[in-house]
Amino acid sequence: QVQLVESGGGLVQAGGSLRLSCAASGRTLSTYAMGWFRQAPGKEREFVATINRSGTRTYYADSVKGRFTISRDNAKNTVYLQMNSLKPEDTAVYYCAAGDHHINIATMGGDYWGQGTQVTVSS
Numbered sequence: 001q002v003q004l005v006e007s008g009g010g011l012v013q014a015g016g017s018l019r020l021s022c023a024a025s026g027r028t029l030s031t032y033a034m035g036w037f038r039q040a041p042g043k044e045r046e047f048v049a050t051i052n053r054s055g056t057r058t059y060y061a062d063s064v065k066g067r068f069t070i071s072r073d074n075a076k077n078t079v080y081l082q083m084n085s086l087k088p089e090d091t092a093v094y095y096c097a098a099g100d101h102h103i104n105i106a107t108m109g110g111d112y113w114g115q116g117t118q119v120t121v122s123s
Contacts, residue, residue, distance in 0.1 A: 002027040002112050004096050009117030012086055016121070020081040022096030022114055029098075030054075030074040032112075035105035036081045038092035038119075045095070045109075049081065050102035059106050064090075086121045093118050 008020040022034070035050035049060045049070040058070050069082040079096055094117055097110025 002029075002032060002098050004098060004112060004114035006094065006096050006114045006117040009094060009119045011120045011122065014086060014088055014121055014123050016086050017082070017084045018086065018119060020083065020094055020096075020117060020119070022079040022081075024077045024079075024098070028074070029072065029077040029079070032098035033100060033102040033105055034070075034072060034079040035097045035099065035102065035110055036070060036079075036094060037097060037109070038090075038094045039116075040089075040092040043092075047106050048094070050105045051079065052102040057102060059102055083119070086119075088121045088123045091119060091121050 002024050003026045005023050033052050036048040037045050039045040051058050051070045055072045067085045072079045096114045098112040099105040099110040
């Protein structure tokens with residue numbers, strides 16, 4: 001079983017950038033495909049991005065394509081989400097997730113989840 005801890009959230013102005021990190025412990029990160037999701041107040045949790053075990057394949061929601069980049073450093077057991085050109089509608093709690101395949105994570109969610117980190121984008 002893997003434990004996931006997100007960090008890097010905060011308050012940023014529209015147009016700004018943030019980088020989220022998800023640190024894994026308990027099992028080697030390279031065992032898992034990884035993903036990021038977000039949940040805004042009053043809304044369902046939604047898929048943001050996924051990455052395969054080796055980091056060679058990524059998949060993004062249309063709403064973040066071209067602005068967000070998911071990456072991973074298996075040596076550091078960490079996954080990242082670089083968020084640029086942030087918009088107020090990106091405001092949400094962001095969660096990382098681990099699973100068996102990056103497409104499965106995108107369509108069905110992860111098997112393991114972190115506790116989330118708040119991102120707030122002011123207009």
